Amino acid sequence: MIIQPRTRGFICITTHPEGTAKNVHNQIEYIKSKNITGEGPKKVLVIGASTGFGLSSRISAAFGYNAATVGVFFEKPAAPNKPGTAGWYNTAAFEKEAQEAGLYAKSINGDAFSDEIKKQTIELIKKDLGQVDLVVYSLASPRRTHPKTGVVYTSVLKPIGEPFTNKTVDFHTANVTDITINPIESQEEIDNTIAVMGGEDWKFWMEDLKEAGVLAEGVKTVAYSYIGPELTHRIYKDGAIGMAKIDLENTVPVINNLLADLNGVSYVSVNKALVTQSSSAIPVVPLYVSLLYKVMKAKGIHEGTIEQMQRLFTDRLYTADGNVPLDENGRIRIDDLEMREDVQKEVDDLWKIVTTENINEISDIEGYRNEFFQLFGFNYDNIDYEADTNELVTVPSIS
Ligand code: NAD
Ligand code: NA
16 A cells, blocks of 8 residues: 555654665664674563564664563554554564574563453563573553553643743654643542553563563663753653653662662653653653754764663663663663753753744754654655555564
8 A cells, every 4th residue: 555644733744664674774874883792781671562662672672782681562563555664564563673693582462451461471581592681671552451450540741830831843843832831630640640651561570570480590681761950841751751750769668679689770760751652741851852952963962772772772771881870769770861961051041032933944843744754654764655555564573
């Protein structure tokens, strides 16, 4: 079928298989170009492996360290005349390239919050790999069905306390407006957000994996967080989602305790803000990211998910001397370049003056929009988007 971008609200509802394959290929080429030689992960489970940071983690492990990877995600396969989701095509492309490179790669498509998918994953690890030595936890979801009670929790992107007013942009039209976001109405909304994006499911995974004996001696596990600048604090760090991230951080000592007899260790890595399907849904954040991209690109320090994950692996998790650099709160920081004082000062100055009239000059809104569409396989050179393409792409390990 001929597949062109179609949007509903801010999201893109079509996906191009050749373009998403190009996105995966570019990331693989980037990792290969780094010629990583040090010791690293060998057998890796990535939960949330199909897009964003999770996909880039999987690519870094596989093509940076020749690791075998099992990826878990929740995506829609392709059907006749209905493209699959980006994560489906990303995984199809990843597995194909992994196979060609002689790397083990298998995937499981289903609800990672469920006991059933945890069980299936454990069976696959037992059968094919025996144990894993790295578990990456990179889920981003608006909803979670609790596996023990069946209760469905929905997260909110809301401030706590007073209503929050700030600038925001519709990145499709580049229209800058003020937005007022009403605060949570009850503690329950915070609790629900914690139930979805906090640490409980990460802990459940680690408990089940340990219980099944599929965690190797010295196993590492990492989950991702975000802090960001003052101007997004009310909607992010100090909002309901921020409370869930505190819960995630508080899970680190719990998992460390669980892994103590294996000499295992868990980390939260604070990553930088960038364009993913999840972050484009947060008010205020896309405008901040457009300004941040402009400033970081001008300074030659721009990073996407793959650059971030490559640094996480080689400069943090698997350093030559084995030390993992942490901040005063015990977290890995790869948001160091985003949070640099000179970067934040410049973003702040631009934030004060940005309007619909000047946004195209003073921000990288065009780069934002371009990257957003590239997540869905669009806006790549050398792909003929007028041409017929085979939408019925399968993931080799999932029939
Ligand atoms: P993403 O939307 O690109 O990826 C989410 C992944 O989770 C996908 O693989 C998806 O299939 C999977 N998933 C969602 N629900 C699932 C379910 N029920 N079962 C199985 N798989 C499921 O998100 P992302 O932006 O890469 O976010 C990953 C993590 O990184 C999150 O914890 C997020 O808070 C954090 N983070 C994001 C940013 C950012 O700017 N995007 C910055 C710092 C940290
Ligand atoms: Na991810």
